[in-house]
Amino acid sequence: MNNKNTNLWIAELLMLCFLLLMMFRFDIFSEILEPVIGIKKNTVEWLPLHELVFQHMTIVIASSAASFLIAFTTGVLVHIYHLEGVKELLITVAAFGTTFPTIAVMALLVSDLGYGFKPVFFALALYGLLPILMSTIRGLEDIDEDIITAAKGVGMTAYERLIRVELPQSKSVIIAGVRTSVIINIAAATVGGVVGAGGLGIPIVTGIRVNDPVLILEGALPVALMALLADRIFYKLEGKQKWRIR
Amino acid sequence: MIELKNIHKSYGEKKAINGINLTFLEGEICIVLGPSGCGKSTMLKLINRLLVPDQGEISIHGREISSFQIDTLRRSIGYSIQGVGLFPHMTVSENIGIVPTIMKWKKDKIEDRVTELLELVGLTDHYREKYPIHLSGGEAQRVGVARSLAADPEILLMDEPFGALDPINRRRLQQEFLKIQSKLHKTVIFVTHDVGEAVRMADKLVLMKDGQIVDQGSPFSMIDKADQIITTFTGSNYAFELLEKRKISDLIHELMPLKPTTHNIAIHSKEEENQTEQEFSDEMSLKEALVAMIIKGSSELVVNASEGRYLLEFGVLAKAIRRGEYE
Numbered sequence: 058m059n060n061k062n063t064n065l066w067i068a069e070l071l072m073l074c075f076l077l078l079m080m081f082r083f084d085i086f087s088e089i090l091e092p093v094i095g096i097k098k099n100t101v102e103w104l105p106l107h108e109l110v111f112q113h114m115t116i117v118i119a120s121s122a123a124s125f126l127i128a129f130t131t132g133v134l135v136h137i138y139h140l141e142g143v144k145e146l147l148i149t150v151a152a153f154g155t156t157f158p159t160i161a162v163m164a165l166l167v168s169d170l171g172y173g174f175k176p177v178f179f180a181l182a183l184y185g186l187l188p189i190l191m192s193t194i195r196g197l198e199d200i201d202e203d204i205i206t207a208a209k210g211v212g213m214t215a216y217e218r219l220i221r222v223e224l225p226q227s228k229s230v231i232i233a234g235v236r237t238s239v240i241i242n243i244a245a246a247t248v249g250g251v252v253g254a255g256g257l258g259i260p261i262v263t264g265i266r267v268n269d270p271v272l273i274l275e276g277a278l279p280v281a282l283m284a285l286l287a288d289r290i291f292y293k294l295e296g297k298q299k300w301r302i303r
Numbered sequence: 304m305i306e307l308k309n310i311h312k313s314y315g316e317k318k319a320i321n322g323i324n325l326t327f328l329e330g331e332i333c334i335v336l337g338p339s340g341c342g343k344s345t346m347l348k349l350i351n352r353l354l355v356p357d358q359g360e361i362s363i364h365g366r367e368i369s370s371f372q373i374d375t376l377r378r379s380i381g382y383s384i385q386g387v388g389l390f391p392h393m394t395v396s397e398n399i400g401i402v403p404t405i406m407k408w409k410k411d412k413i414e415d416r417v418t419e420l421l422e423l424v425g426l427t428d429h430y431r432e433k434y435p436i437h438l439s440g441g442e443a444q445r446v447g448v449a450r451s452l453a454a455d456p457e458i459l460l461m462d463e464p465f466g467a468l469d470p471i472n473r474r475r476l477q478q479e480f481l482k483i484q485s486k487l488h489k490t491v492i493f494v495t496h497d498v499g500e501a502v503r504m505a506d507k508l509v510l511m512k513d514g515q516i517v518d519q520g521s522p523f524s525m526i527d528k529a530d531q532i533i534t535t536f537t538g539s540n541y542a543f544e545l546l547e548k549r550k551i552s553d554l555i556h557e558l559m560p561l562k563p564t565t566h567n568i569a570i571h572s573k574e575e576e577n578q579t580e581q582e583f584s585d586e587m588s589l590k591e592a593l594v595a596m597i598i599k600g601s602s603e604l605v606v607n608a609s610e611g612r613y614l615l616e617f618g619v620l621a622k623a624i625r626r627g628e629y630e
Contacts, residue, residue, distance in 0.1 A: 207388030209353055211402050211450070212377030221401075225392045300392045300434040 072286045079279055080107035087271050097271040103259060110279055113256035116246045120178050121239045124185030132193025137215055144194055151187040159184060159245050163252055172253035181245055185238040192234025196227030229295045236291035243284045247276065304329055305350065305458065305490065310359035312345055319345040321514035330488040336501040337511035343494040347460045351380045378402055381451030385463040388447065389435040395446050396431040402454040420449040425479060441472040448480065461493040465500065477504055502544040522548060526624060545624050546590035551606055551615060554623055555585065558606060558613035582607040589623055
């Protein structure tokens with residue numbers, strides 16, 4: 058089983074190497090792409106690319122962690138206490154909230170929190186809530202009734218039922234929600250460039266301003282690669298569960 | 304001893320249980336027989352408080368069940384359900400050990416218990432790490448039975464536990480369950496709509512219809528009423544199924560003894576052996592004996608019992624069930 062797993066992680070490792078290479082030696086890529094996008098026009102001085110990637114990752118990880126903690130806890134609580142009304146209300150509110158443009162929310166937050174990390178963190182954490190909340194609620198809801206009856210029948214308390222039966226049963230659905238949330242956040246975190254939170258939004262925004270495709274790509278390519286990598290990693294975590302395979 | 308007093312339960316408008324009074328005795332297999340929708344599964348769920356009665360009292364050893372802590376009550380009652388209800392994400396050994404696990408037994412004690420139970424239900428040790436999806440219907444049912452026995456509960460509630468099995472596996476599991484029961488002497492409440500299963504396994508039979516008890520007692524005592532009722536709702540012939548509950552050896556005093564055969568069977572030639580009449584073991588059920596008579600086209604069978612050879616005549620067989628009534 059170990060062998061199989063390491064084999065399967067090769068794609069992810071390759072992607073990671075690719076990302077690292079890009080972070081430290083983007084000049085290699087820009088040289089290769091030169092015939093398509095032309096040469097770099099501007100030599101704007103800012104943080105080196107790998108620092109920007111780390112900033113970006115910090116924003117994403119912090120906001121996704123916050124989203125997960127809040128959404129997962131809420132989903133579980135609503136499930137345990139059978140708050141059917143609250144459940145539907147939460148989903149409606151969260152869905153409605155997501156229709157607001159990120160950039161507008163961020164602008165509003167900037168006026169309260171000032172420039173920097175905070176407004177991006179709060180905006181992304183807010184946007185990350187919905188997919189996780191939905192998947193937690195639906196995942197816990199959609200468990201086979203017979204399994205729940207059996208769990209009650211053997212004398213599990215509500216807490217034991219949650220830990221031993223309901224969460225393992227809905228694990229892959231919940232992780233799928235987290236995956237969606239994180240990928241949205243990786244892309245959305247580029248707006249951090251506008252409000253002074255740093256991250257890969259900076260080269261993109263600047264590139265647009267000075268009309269330099271190379272600069273734009275310097276920001277956009279690592280973002281795309283991070284999103285792909287995150288997708289792969291969560292896909293792995295969702296897991297091919299042995300108990301589902303005939 | 305479990306007592307149900309004047310139990311009523313309805314789902315909305317529909318009355319599932321309509322005034323039931325029943326007593327289940329210790330160490331007895333009580334089979335509740337009735338057509339689907341007669342309220343028999345509901346009755347089981349009332350006993351382990353998966354459902355709450357609208358009216359009436361249920362007590363175990365004279366103590367009202369609502370006075371128990373609910374999880375403690377359920378852990379002390381084995382429950383095995385139709386369609387198995389195993390946890391798909393747990394291995395066989397985790398499934399069997401679930402009640403001991405939540406009762407916080409020590410790990411090695413649980414492992415030992417699982418080994419013991421696997422053996423009891425006739426599964427080898429290599430089933431331990433399998434997941435329910437890898438089991439056949441019969442194996443899964445065995446695991447289900449093992450799980451319900453895990454914490455050595457006094458009471459077993461079984462809701463058509465062998466319902467999903469083919470007739471051959473079903474019969475095998477019934478026999479094995481009876482064997483297990485003869486060692487463990489649990490108080491078993493077993494719900495089924497299969498007349499054959501009911502008759503074969505019952506110490507006491509309860510007949511249910513439309514949420515009410517129609518009749519109850521030993522399977523033999525119910526022959527007059529039951530045959531009429533059961534035959535109308537299942538199409539199975541009650542009296543015929545009853546024949547399976549008696550062995551030829553039960554009638555041994557009614558049989559006509561035959562002279563012992565010559566001791567030197569070994570020197571019989573092959574043709575002579577074929578001419579000698581086919582003999583039947585006294586371990587055979589009367590149902591099998593009747594079928595054998597029909598196949599042979601004869602009203603007599605030669606029975607080879609440990610006490611000697613006997614002749615079973617049809618007349619004796621025909622009276623056997625009625626005799627059981629007075630036992």
